[in-house]
Amino acid sequence: xxxxxxxxAVVIGGSLGGLLTANTLRAAxxxxxxxxxxxxxxxxxxxxxxxxxxxxxxxxxxxxxLPNPPGVQSYDRIYLDRDDxxxxxxxxxxxxxxxSLLYRAMKSALPAYALHAGETFVDFHMxxxxxxxxxxxxRSEQADLLIGADGIRSTLRRRLLPEVVPQYAGYVAWRxxxxxxxxxxxxxxxxxxxxxxxxxxxxxxxxxxxPGENDSTISGQRRFNWVWYRKYSAARLDELLVDRHGVKRAxxxxxxxxxxxxxxxLREDAPKWLGPTFRALVDSTxxxxxxxxxxxLSPKMVFGRAxxxxxxxxxxxxxxxxxxAKAAANAHALALALSSTxxxxxxxxxxxxxxxxxxxxxxxxxxxxxISLGDRLMKIVR
Numbered sequence: 001x002x003x004x005x006x007x008x009a010v011v012i013g014g015s016l017g018g019l020l021t022a023n024t025l026r027a028a029x030x031x032x033x034x035x036x037x038x039x040x041x042x043x044x045x046x047x048x049x050x051x052x053x054x055x056x057x058x059x060x061x062x063x064x065x066l067p068n069p070p071g072v073q074s075y076d077r078i079y080l081d082r083d084d085x086x087x088x089x090x091x092x093x094x095x096x097x098x099x100s101l102l103y104r105a106m107k108s109a110l111p112a113y114a115l116h117a118g119e120t121f122v123d124f125h126m127x128x129x130x131x132x133x134x135x136x137x138x139r140s141e142q143a144d145l146l147i148g149a150d151g152i153r154s155t156l157r158r159r160l161l162p163e164v165v166p167q168y169a170g171y172v173a174w175r176x177x178x179x180x181x182x183x184x185x186x187x188x189x190x191x192x193x194x195x196x197x198x199x200x201x202x203x204x205x206x207x208x209x210x211p212g213e214n215d216s217t218i219s220g221q222r223r224f225n226w227v228w229y230r231k232y233s234a235a236r237l238d239e240l241l242v243d244r245h246g247v248k249r250a251x252x253x254x255x256x257x258x259x260x261x262x263x264x265x266l267r268e269d270a271p272k273w274l275g276p277t278f279r280a281l282v283d284s285t286x287x288x289x290x291x292x293x294x295x296x297l298s299p300k301m302v303f304g305r306a307x308x309x310x311x312x313x314x315x316x317x318x319x320x321x322x323x324x325a326k327a328a329a330n331a332h333a334l335a336l337a338l339s340s341t342x343x344x345x346x347x348x349x350x351x352x353x354x355x356x357x358x359x360x361x362x363x364x365x366x367x368x369x370x371i372s373l374g375d376r377l378m379k380i381v382r
Contacts, residue, residue, distance in 0.1 A: 006031045007338070007348070010133045010143040012121045013150030015042055016099065017310030017327040019106035021149050022114065023062035024335035032114060033141065035133070037150075039118030042103065047175050048210040048225030049102060051095040052325035058332035064109045069217050071097030072209040074195040082200070084190070084275045094195070096225070098210040102324070121155050124306060131305040144348060145338075146306045149327070152251055152296065154312035160303050166251070166294035166315065169371075171231045171378050172240070173293060173318060174266060176285030177255075178224040179212060187280040191224060198278050202379045204229045205278045226281040227318070228274070229293070231378060237292055253290040263288055293317055293374065297367045302356040305348070309334065314363035317370030319377065326366055330359050 007030050011018045014036025022032045036042070049055075051071050059066065073095055079088040107115070120136040124146055131146045148156030152166055180188065190196070191207055198205045207226040211217050232240065241249045243257040270282045282288070296315040301308045310327030337355040340346060375382065 007144040008032070008142075009145040009147055010035065010131075010141050011147045011149055012133070012156055013148065013154075013312070014038070014107075014115065014117070015149075015151060016102055016106070016324055017149035017151065017312070017331070018147075019103065019110070020058055020062075020328050020331040021147055021309055021334065023064050023106055023109055024058055024331045025338065026110070026114075027062045028335040028339035030335075030338065033116060033143075034110070034114060035116045035119040035121060035135065035141075037118070037120045047099060047177050048208060049097050049099055049324050050321040051097045052322065052328075054325040054329040054332070055102070058328035059106075061332055061335065062106075062109065064106055066097075066105050067101065067211075067215050067217075069095070070101070071095040071211060072217050072222055073193070074208055075193050077195045077197070078190075080190075080196060080198045080275055080277060082198075082275045084277050092195070096195075096208045096210050098215070098223075098225075101211050101215045104215070121150070123159060124156075126304070129305070144305065147309055147334075148307065148312045149309045149331075151311045152294065152315055154308065156306065157298065157308055157312050160306060160308070161298055161300070164296065164298050166296045168234060168237065169293040169295055169317065169374060170380055171229055171293050171374075172237065173291045174228040174230060174282075174288050175291065176226050176281065176288045177210075178226070178281055178284045180209070180220055180222045180224065182284050183224055184280050184284075187277040188224075190277050192219075196277070198275055199377065200273060202231050203273055204377050205274060207278070207281060224281060226278070226285075228278070228282065229374075229378060230273075231380075240290060241292075251292065251294075255287045255289045258288060258290060291318075295367065295371060297364060299360075300356070301360055301363075302352045307334070307352065313359075314367050316363075316366040317374045319373040320366055320370045322366050322370075326363065329362060333359060 009032045011034045014034050022034045025032045077090045077092045078086050081087050123134045130142050133141045148154050195208045205228045209222045210225045212222045244259045270279045298313045301313045309330045316322045337351040
């Protein structure tokens with residue numbers, strides 16, 4: 001690399017982690033290109049996202065502008081029993097947004113020439129100090145840094161650490177989105193401006209409002225985002241992961257893919273577990289989708305000039321509300337560590353080493369917290 005040239009990074013993965021990485025590194029003076037397997041605009045697989053300070057800090061550093069307001073404010077946390085009585089209420093203001101709002105904002109902040117859809121990463125090799133990413137199409141890209149931000153199914157992690165695989169935690173998260181006008185009045189009134197929970201013996205439900213169509217935060221145009229954690233055996237999970245077209249999904253059922261019979265069973269089970277408000281949410285959802293809860297923790301994040309980031313490196317359980325926040329913190333810290341490497345005596349390799357030490361610890365602590373919270377909530381004894 002010539003001294004006056006900007007360093008270049010190739011990012012694998014065009015979801016939130018990859019877009020966070022690309023935007024923060026560009027703000028740090030790097031040239032960045034993002035490669036995503038899907039040829040199309042990504043769908044919202046996560047629904048709601050609690051807008052943590054780490055996300056806001058990373059976006060501010062990158063100069064990514066969010067709508068104002070960037071989400072829907074909740075003021076209280078309420079805990080309901082099976083009869084819908086509020087058994088506990090706490091003042092805990094926070095902001096919830098949507099996966100799709102963050103995705104659109106970060107994607108729009110990048111130049112179109114830096115985004116490459118329909119390119120599947122397969123391998124890499126080194127040419128001196130340069131790393132060369134190879135793609136299924138036959139394309140190859142040379143860079144100073146290759147970053148795997150391609151989530152739980154990371155192709156780069158499988159190449160680097162084939163022994164590190166997601167471990168099923170014994171339960172899943174059923175999720176759904178309900179347009180605000182589509183929820184019955186009593187349930188909607190109970191949930192509006194609140195972060196609501198219902199816990200029971202080995203299950204848990206939660207709900208909050210997020211922006212609706214076109215990122216609208218206007219009352220009446222928002223969406224209720226709900227989650228219902230339920231235990232399933234590994235064998236039953238395998239059955240559920242076969243989608244409505246008979247295709248076995250590896251890690252999740254995105255919206256629109258759940259078998260009709262499984263949706264019927266979910267609705268039949270709701271009265272056995274849930275109070276009226278959460279039952280109304282399930283009944284009002286056309287296409288519930290499902291995500292198995294898994295644990296994954298990589299022992300390393302840096303492999304020479306190849307780096308794992310976000311869920312590609314470690315997966316905190318969703319009870320931490322920290323997956324997007326961890327990816328943002330990883331990306332922001334990486335950008336800060338690398339911001340002066342091309343203009344000073346600090347080498348990329350030494351900067352990566354310091355970054356890895358800090359971020360590994362962060363991932364470990366979040367993973368341990370998520371396991372503790374989830375096992376206690378779901379009454380799982382290991």
